[in-house]
Amino acid sequence: MKRKKNSRQRASKTHGWGAMKKHRGAGNKGGRGNAGTGKRSDCRKPSVWAIEHFYGKHGFTPVSSCHVAVCNIESLERDYHKLLKQGLVKEEKGVYTVTLDALGIDKLLSKGTVKHKWNITAKYASESAVEKIKQAGGTVTITA
Numbered sequence: 001m002k003r004k005k006n007s008r009q010r011a012s013k014t015h016g017w018g019a020m021k022k023h024r025g026a027g028n029k030g031g032r033g034n035a036g037t038g039k040r041s042d043c044r045k046p047s048v049w050a051i052e053h054f055y056g057k058h059g060f061t062p063v064s065s066c067h068v069a070v071c072n073i074e075s076l077e078r079d080y081h082k083l084l085k086q087g088l089v090k091e092e093k094g095v096y097t098v099t100l101d102a103l104g105i106d107k108l109l110s111k112g113t114v115k116h117k118w119n120i121t122a123k124y125a126s127e128s129a130v131e132k133i134k135q136a137g138g139t140v141t142i143t144a
Contacts, residue, residue, distance in 0.1 A: 068106045068107050068124070069104055069105050069106045069107070070105065070106065070107045070108075070109050071100060071103070071105040071107070071108055071109065072108075072109045072110070072111035072112050073108070073109070073110060073111065073112040073113070073114055073129060073132060073133070074111050074112025074113075075112070076098070076112075076118070076120075077112055077113070077114070077115055077116065080096060080116070083098065083103075088102055088103060094116070094117060095116075095117045095118070095119055095138070096116055096117065096118050096119070097118075097119040097120075098118065098119075098120055098121070099120075099121045099122075100120065100121065100122040100123070101121070101122070101123065101143075105122070106122070106123045106124055107122065107123065107124040107125065107126070108120060108122045108124070108125040108126065108129045108130075108140065109125075109126050109129055110126050110128035110129035110131075110132055113132075114132050114133060114135070114136035114138070115136075116136070116138075117136055117137045117138045118133050118136070118138040118139075118140075119138055119139050119141075120133060120138070120139070120140045120141070121140075121141045121143060122140065122141075122142060122143070123142070123143060123144055124142065124144065125140050125142055
């Protein structure tokens with residue numbers, strides 16, 4: 001039967017790790033990772049900056065990260081005075097008409113309450129937003 005390794009290495013001084021200074025922690029190799037960068041009066045910093053060690057792309061971008069600009073009914077109701085002055089919203093007989101593409105918005109969401117009649121043209125709109133606008137007497141036109 002083979003003896004245990006530690007009993008075989010009794011009296012060997014280094015236990016198979018070479019010099020006495022080996023087989024310690026990460027201090028044996030100067031630290032882990034990027035340790036030591038920028039220490040000791042900037043002796044290492046410029047060499048790290050030269051190879052752009054900390055820059056560049058990392059990881060991956062998931063497919064679902066495409067950006068859709070959204071707008072709530074709440075923000076339309078809050079800011080319609082400003083939009084009227086800028087000419088982005090038109091008012092005829094108490095009905096406010098807006099094209100969300102002109103505002104840089106892709107989708108209409110339903111947060112907030114509808115206080116005015118709206119005729120809204122958008123690429124996308126949530127079902128609840130369309131329902132709220134219709135209940136207030138307005139329309140939502142989807143252009144996809």
